[in-house]
Amino acid sequence: MSSWPDWILVAIVVALSLIASAALGSPIASLVLRSARVPEPPTIEVSGDARTPVMRRRDDPAPAVREVLRGGMWIGILERVGLTAAILAGRFELAAVVVAIKALGRYPEIRENPAVSERFIIGTLASLLVAAACGALGLAILHTLG
Secondary structure, three states: OOOOOHHHHHHHHHHHHHHHHHHHHHHHHHHHHHHOOOOOOOEEEEEOOEEEEEOOOOOOOOOOOOOOOOOHHHHHHHHHHHHHHHHHOOOHHHHHHHHHHHHHHHHHHHHHOHHHHHHHHHHHHHHHHHHHHHHHHHHHHHHHHO
């Protein structure tokens, strides 16, 4: 084994798991969100009683307003740290509390803008998977240490 006291090894594993969860979540969630981008479907141009399929965008489209959920980066970091800590502590019911707090906190914004809800779900799931992986890996290392 090691000449270090057990509590120091536990503290190092816990700290590294929490740091990895906080640091890796945003880039991985961003990568998943970029990969999940769905092209806009063809639209239909209506003039009078005639309908014409439009297969390409107009040359002068109206500028798209992109709704951004405020505080998302910090909420994501706190969410991942909370979930990873719950897993490391073996308190899986706290993981449900972390997810519920985020969902309830964001519900009004998501309800008001359905276009944001898909990105919210994809980003949250990617973020939670990173946190769960960091927590599970840290827990496995802690069990190996004894």
